Amino acid sequence: MLRAPSQAFAACACLLMLPTLALPGPVQAQDGAIAFRGAHLIPIAGPEIPRGTVVVQGGVIRAVGPVDGVTIPSNATVVEMDGKVIMPGIVDTHSHIGGGDGGDGTGPIHPSVRILDALDARDDGIPKARAGGLTTVNVMPGSGHLMSGQTAYIKLRDGRTIYDLLLCDDVLTGMCGGMKMANGTNPRRDAAGFPGTRARAAALVRARFVQAQEYRNRLQAEEEEDGDPPSRDLELEALVEVLEGRRVVHFHTHRHDDVLTAIRLAEEFGFRVVLQHVSDAWMVADEIAASPAVVGASIIMIDSPGGKLEAMNLSFESGVALERAGAVVGFHTDDGITDSRFFLRSAALAVRAGMSRDAALYGMTMAGAIMMDLQHRVGSLEVGKDADLVVLSGDPLSVYTRVEETWIEGEKVFDLSDPRDRAFAVGGYGVGGSGHVHHHAGWEDHQ
Amino acid sequence: MSRVPSVASKSAVCGTPALSVALATLLIWAPSADAQVAVRAGTLHTMAGPAIENGVVVVGADGRIQAVGPASSVQIPQGMRVMEAAVVTPGLVDAHSVVGLAGYLNQPHDQDQLERSNAIQPELRAFDAYNAREELVSWVQRLGVTTLHTGHGPGALMSGQTMVVKTRGDNVGQALVDSVTMVAMTLGPEVSQNFQGRPGSRSRGVAMLRAEFIKAQEYQARQERAEDGPPPARDLKLEILGRMLDGEVHALITANRVSEILAALRLSEEFGFSLVLDGAAESYLLIDEIRAAGVPVIIHPTMARHGGTMENATLETARILVEAGIPVSMQTGFEGYVPKSRVLLFEGAMAAAYGLPHQEALASMTIRPAQLLGLDHRVGSLEVGKDGDLVLYSGDPLEHLTQVCGVIIEGEVVSEECL
Numbered sequence: 001m002l003r004a005p006s007q008a009f010a011a012c013a014c015l016l017m018l019p020t021l022a023l024p025g026p027v028q029a030q031d032g033a034i035a036f037r038g039a040h041l042i043p044i045a046g047p048e049i050p051r052g053t054v055v056v057q058g059g060v061i062r063a064v065g066p067v068d069g070v071t072i073p074s075n076a077t078v079v080e081m082d083g084k085v086i087m088p089g090i091v092d093t094h095s096h097i098g099g100g101d102g103g104d105g106t107g108p109i110h111p112s113v114r115i116l117d118a119l120d121a122r123d124d125g126i127p128k129a130r131a132g133g134l135t136t137v138n139v140m141p142g143s144g145h146l147m148s149g150q151t152a153y154i155k156l157r158d159g160r161t162i163y164d165l166l167l168c169d170d171v172l173t174g175m176c177g178g179m180k181m182a183n184g185t186n187p188r189r190d191a192a193g194f195p196g197t198r199a200r201a202a203a204l205v206r207a208r209f210v211q212a213q214e215y216r217n218r219l220q221a222e223e224e225e226d227g228d229p230p231s232r233d234l235e236l237e238a239l240v241e242v243l244e245g246r247r248v249v250h251f252h253t254h255r256h257d258d259v260l261t262a263i264r265l266a267e268e269f270g271f272r273v274v275l276q277h278v279s280d281a282w283m284v285a286d287e288i289a290a291s292p293a294v295v296g297a298s299i300i301m302i303d304s305p306g307g308k309l310e311a312m313n314l315s316f317e318s319g320v321a322l323e324r325a326g327a328v329v330g331f332h333t334d335d336g337i338t339d340s341r342f343f344l345r346s347a348a349l350a351v352r353a354g355m356s357r358d359a360a361l362y363g364m365t366m367a368g369a370i371m372m373d374l375q376h377r378v379g380s381l382e383v384g385k386d387a388d389l390v391v392l393s394g395d396p397l398s399v400y401t402r403v404e405e406t407w408i409e410g411e412k413v414f415d416l417s418d419p420r421d422r423a424f425a426v427g428g429y430g431v432g433g434s435g436h437v438h439h440h441a442g443w444e445d446h447q
Numbered sequence: 448m449s450r451v452p453s454v455a456s457k458s459a460v461c462g463t464p465a466l467s468v469a470l471a472t473l474l475i476w477a478p479s480a481d482a483q484v485a486v487r488a489g490t491l492h493t494m495a496g497p498a499i500e501n502g503v504v505v506v507g508a509d510g511r512i513q514a515v516g517p518a519s520s521v522q523i524p525q526g527m528r529v530m531e532a533a534v535v536t537p538g539l540v541d542a543h544s545v546v547g548l549a550g551y552l553n554q555p556h557d558q559d560q561l562e563r564s565n566a567i568q569p570e571l572r573a574f575d576a577y578n579a580r581e582e583l584v585s586w587v588q589r590l591g592v593t594t595l596h597t598g599h600g601p602g603a604l605m606s607g608q609t610m611v612v613k614t615r616g617d618n619v620g621q622a623l624v625d626s627v628t629m630v631a632m633t634l635g636p637e638v639s640q641n642f643q644g645r646p647g648s649r650s651r652g653v654a655m656l657r658a659e660f661i662k663a664q665e666y667q668a669r670q671e672r673a674e675d676g677p678p679p680a681r682d683l684k685l686e687i688l689g690r691m692l693d694g695e696v697h698a699l700i701t702a703n704r705v706s707e708i709l710a711a712l713r714l715s716e717e718f719g720f721s722l723v724l725d726g727a728a729e730s731y732l733l734i735d736e737i738r739a740a741g742v743p744v745i746i747h748p749t750m751a752r753h754g755g756t757m758e759n760a761t762l763e764t765a766r767i768l769v770e771a772g773i774p775v776s777m778q779t780g781f782e783g784y785v786p787k788s789r790v791l792l793f794e795g796a797m798a799a800a801y802g803l804p805h806q807e808a809l810a811s812m813t814i815r816p817a818q819l820l821g822l823d824h825r826v827g828s829l830e831v832g833k834d835g836d837l838v839l840y841s842g843d844p845l846e847h848l849t850q851v852c853g854v855i856i857e858g859e860v861v862s863e864e865c866l
Contacts, residue, residue, distance in 0.1 A: 302786045307787035308553055309553075397847060399799070399846055402800070429732065
């Protein structure tokens, strides 16, 4: 990462100076151990624990278990959580928070375009998403292209710049996100170079991947013969990362036949694909589950079918259909299509339509982590994983439950009892619109 | 307010007597012989008093409620179909929607909620464009809505008329409850976007509306002066504006910003029309003014996107207004994209999640909109003589995990699937 590590801490220190915050200092200290004791725990990695303790220190989880089974370090700050529910931080596989953009109207395929070059760490969508319990988000460029560009995997840390949020180690050499693709009606537009039909859309994508295969072959040949590599091509470089499975494709696809087209492309070129939206998943659940190219399917819960032709057969039952077929099923907001603050509702609606509670809880956390190759860091309450957790007032699937606190890497980033955070949770004058009210200044003027 | 029985007798509504007769014929709904049904509820929310544990509702062959009360005091007649549910409420009343004019495909051929040729067209009648077989009508019905206030949408200074239907029937005649309920109006920058700058500002929009109402006043004056002579040539636009001036048809004004809400109140005061505030995202900043004006509010859907003129919206506005004593009705409103229609139950539930008391949340989807629409003698609560419109739930109606497992309209079971 390019930033100096001290910057995030500086932001945190400035936060502490605000008199309205009145938080106990030790709880915010990253290095001291914190023990959350007495909450109902949803570890995801194992059965729910009716009364448990989570110990976090140094930004990671040190212990998880029943209250009487976890030894709290003597120097730990103990936070009593009786009556609360704690689950892992929520993972959103598809969002547009951050005010960024991606590929433009110059063409339908933009593999070199990175959303991280346009992401605003001060966008009001970020604190609102924290208010929904989100901690890890795949921010997508686009849409309206066959390939809108590279996505960004971010943590919703209390940061000043994009570097404070990114999950990759180095913005120039690391894998900081996936690749956004789309088919169906989404990439069709009446402009030069854009497809007018589905078949044309597939042909354009295949032609570009064939070029990437040839580029990769030249790279390998030069490597073996120890000669000069071909001249750099940013677009083909990114596509080679896709071909090698290092950069996961996040594929906007709705209609059943478009879903199969996405799978066919992934299998032909050997890339790994997360199917995003998948309105018709209930029709092709078996095919989705059976394909080795499919990492998982992330569904969006929309309140009524339609709104566009490719979503006319959308059903709340896609979740249960995919679960029964054995697929990895996640959820996403597509924020602003749905509001990050209502993420828990997406899983609840899937359960309403027959999905199991366990699969829905897994879908909000671990499934998303898998889809972003982050399962070693986030998605469950397990020793060694990032200390990302959400404190809820009650059951995650109840409408009456509120997100009370969101923690990322051992640091509290949302607290419903803080007036500033509460404003992002419920709205109000001056809360909306990026730049009007920001993290640490100006809110008081608007109360 | 025009009710069904009066439609035929009012030439102002239907134009020619011949058309009146035709419409009147369509409007008679003969309950079928099997319309008798009784429902047992673990918890019965009548909305006419406290909830009844172990309640029973009996709907007669005429589609009206014959009896309602605790199981111990209500006799279910022999041979009647009996249904059971954990919780039962009156059929939900959506205070404002465009469903039926707006279709779910969102293609030009199924979008009839906004005519873009002119920013002021109050003469456009909702029942001329309602598709009773629209998929979204079925969708909202299966999720509990039995009475729908629908019609022309937001986006024009005056986009057209609204009406009230029941969410059944194969055509508008079978569905219709009230043919002309309100005129849909909008104050805000989206009007300028929709009409290429005519008006080009909020102030111009208000000036244009004032000019039209003044024309309508003059038209009424000419009609009165002409009692002994020939009346002025008919003008459909000025006729409906005149009915607004008479207080017979409400103005449904979509206004979100403080300036837009104040302009709506000012117009209502200047011309004496009956105002219903719609959307009202910043109404929490104008509690005193709205209360003083005695204006009811159809609050924006709780989960409506907080952008544009709604960027200052809150999830707590319904609670704040109700606590201030302002009647609040919930709506699904208008969506230009996905979801093409919101779900009334989900929006009311989310208002409850953000502080609106449970009973008030139910009231905002039943008795409050029934009162607002002038239909509380027929719908909105479970009382003897009212329409037998009922919704059956597997649990607390507001919970995410509760399913709607039955919908009854005037004694007819229109949905039995759990959704």
